[in-house]
Amino acid sequence: MASLNLTPEQKTKMDAAMAEHQKAGCSEASEAKYLEQAKAVLTPEQYAKFKAQCKKGEKGNTQT
Incomplete structure (x- = not known):
């Protein structure tokens, strides 16, 4: 999830x-x-990227 550019609070x-x-x-x-929580935490742009990554099986790595 590094590509999402999460803030420390979001991370x-x-x-x-x-x-x-x-x-x-x-x-x-x-x-x-989990998806509901992510939607509440992320911006709409970040959530769209997150969903795309989930479909590719890349979820779980919140390292920045």
């Missing part, structure tokens, strides 16, 4: 959302909640 929130998603076992329900 913290996305890391927490990812940890919660993985802890829940990556089910469809937790995936939907």
